[in-house]
Each structure stands twice: as structure tokens, then as C-alpha cells.
Amino acid sequence: MNLKKYTDYSLRVLIFTGLKHGEERARIKEISDVYNISQEHVRKVVHDLVKRGLVESTRGRGGGIRLAKPANEINIGMLVRELEQDFVLLECFDQGVNHCVISPGCSLKHIINKALGAFFKVLEEYTLEDLIHNEEELKTLMGMDTGDRKQ
Amino acid sequence: MNLKKYTDYSLRVLIFTGLKHGEERARIKEISDVYNISQEHVRKVVHDLVKRGLVESTRGRGGGIRLAKPANEINIGMLVRELEQDFVLLECFDQGVNHCVISPGCSLKHIINKALGAFFKVLEEYTLEDLIHNEEELKTLMGMDTGDRKQ
DNA sequence: TTAAAAGGTGTATTTTGAATACATCTTTAT
DNA sequence: ATAAAGATGTATTCAAAATACACCTTTTAA
Numbered sequence A, B: 001m002n003l004k005k006y007t008d009y010s011l012r013v014l015i016f017t018g019l020k021h022g023e024e025r026a027r028i029k030e031i032s033d034v035y036n037i038s039q040e041h042v043r044k045v046v047h048d049l050v051k052r053g054l055v056e057s058t059r060g061r062g063g064g065i066r067l068a069k070p071a072n073e074i075n076i077g078m079l080v081r082e083l084e085q086d087f088v089l090l091e092c093f094d095q096g097v098n099h100c101v102i103s104p105g106c107s108l109k110h111i112i113n114k115a116l117g118a119f120f121k122v123l124e125e126y127t128l129e130d131l132i133h134n135e136e137e138l139k140t141l142m143g144m145d146t147g148d149r150k151q
Numbered sequence C: 001t002t003a004a005a006a007g008g009t010g011t012a013t014t015t016t017g018a019a020t021a022c023a024t025c026t027t028t029a030t
Numbered sequence D: 001a002t003a004a005a006g007a008t009g010t011a012t013t014c015a016a017a018a019t020a021c022a023c024c025t026t027t028t029a030a
Helices: A005-018 A028-035 A039-051 A076-084 A108-123 A135-141 B005-018 B028-035 B039-051 B076-084 B108-123 B135-141
Strands: A055-058 A064-067 B055-058 B064-067
Touching: A005 A028, A005 A039, A005 A055, A005 A064, A005 A076, A028 A039, A039 A055, A039 A064, A076 A108, A108 B108, B005 B028, B005 B039, B005 B055, B005 B064, B005 B076, B028 B039, B039 B055, B039 B064, B076 B108
Parallel strands: none
Antiparallel strands: A055 A064, B055 B064
């Protein structure tokens, strides 16, 4: 059982971006440096987040990305749901592939579904804001605490 | 997000086995036939369940497997936990691999862990007995309803 | 007006782990 | 003895994720 690294990266990109305020923008290069993830991956993730309407980007010199909406409107549960798309926890979750004869009378899928629901219910109680509430600590960890990162 | 097929298979093997009573035993061949899973895989799964002490097997003619303890003592949550072993939902779940700089101050892992806890809490409310409560229906679906499957 | 900085996009390759298959051994009832 | 049943280790296949590469477009400051 796992989530995709992609999901992990996306969340981290949002955390980083959420620490920028006003006209400040996060650059792919910065994000790539802070997390030690290749620019290529960050690019992909960012592009995807733009398509989903979670961040907005500006091209060209002085460009970068910033959140497309307030951090407290970005729900973690919904985010993870979107990023992970398919939840085929059991063969029978995917009609069309399923050929388990007992699935019509099998309670397992209901139980697993209920558990999955509980999983997301918890995630849905949080927003990006909860992930960046300790802004100063995070900035320190990222080496953004000096305030002069003009490169 | 997904579970291993292996986990799915294991649960199904247990369901089938749980439908046998008294001195009746389930044979790998039977299980393989009912679910249309190759004997090779069933073999692996069964072997694993034996090692985990969930079923006991008898070799030789007239052999087969049966539950090693009452169905209501086989907890679904514990089972899934065991079968899925590693839950590295985020990079930072695996110290040793993790190199995310913000992990010491990152709330995400706590949230995900809480959600995972909720997932298992639901599963832990059920035992194998709950999965075979509709014994007759399951037997019918499996083509075991005639009562004479002596092959 | 052009060069550099920034993101956009498609495709290719690598890696990993699950899924599957094969071969051969051991045990035991008849 | 032998056939039925499980035990076990290894090898192969396959798919998906992870990663890398190449090149395009937009913007703006010099």
C-alpha cells in the first residue's frame, strides 16, 4: 500500500509555494534545489498543478508560480483523491477486469470501501493551510530564513 | 493507491477455506478452479498463510488446508496489515531513504498517518466470520451448492 | 531586438516490483 | 510403490512508476 511519489512531490510543491506571499513567486529551480528533486520532475508536477487550477504560473523572466487560491481552500483529501486517480484496491473494484465469481455476494469490497472512506474523511479535515501553519519553522528547514535568497 | 493482488488472493483463499467445516479441507486445486487463479499462485498464497499460522495444511492424499483458528478470530485489519507489510505512503515514512529537508517540521506525515489509522480502524472491526456470514450465497456463487463435489 | 530566464510539452529510457511460470522436492494415505 | 497433495526456490514476464532528454513558447530586461 502506497501513494505515488508524484503525489508526495505535488504536496511538497504546494507547501513550498504556499510559503510565498503577495507578489512573490516560487520558481521551479528553487523548488528543485530545496527538495533535491530534479527540475524535470518538478516541471511535470507544476505543470500538472497548473492544469488542475491549483497554482498559476507566469512565464518569462521574473516568472514563477503561486497558489491560484487561498491555502485554506486547498483541501488535502480532495487533492490526494485527484492525484491518485484510481483506487483499485481489489480486483472487483474494476468492473471490466474483475472475474471473481463471488463478487456479487462478497462483503469484502464494502468493508474496504468503508475503510477507504474513513481514510479520506480524515484527509478532508485538513487544508494546505494546516500544512504551512508553522511557516517560520518550515522556512528555516528550507534555508529560506535569511530573507535574502535573491540569486 | 492500491493493495497487492496477493492480498486480494489471500483473503479469497481464506473465504473459501472458511466455508469448509469439521474435517473438510480445501484443496489448492479447488481454490484455483473456483477463482480461476493459477495453482502456482494459490500455492504461494497458501504457503504464506500457513507460515503466518492462519491455516494449517495436511500433505498427501486426502490432504488440504483448513483454518488454523475460528473465523471470528481472524481479524481483517490485522490480516491486511500483515499482508501489505510496508506502508511507505510518503518518502519520509522510510527513514534511511528519506531526504526531504522539511520532514522534521512537516505536518503531512501526521495527517497521512492519522488517515491510515482510520483506514485500519474500520478494517479491525471485522473478522473473517463477517466475510462468510452469507455462506449459502457464497457457496452457490462458487458452484458448491450441490453438495457433491467429490472429484 | 535579441538573449536570457522562465515555464510547457512530448517522448524515451530506466528501474522496480508485482505477477506469473517453471521445475523439482517432500510427505503421506492407500 | 505410487499417486495425490502440499513445499520451495528460482526464473521470467510485464506494467507502471520514476526519471531523463530534447526542444518549444512566452516574457522581459538590457
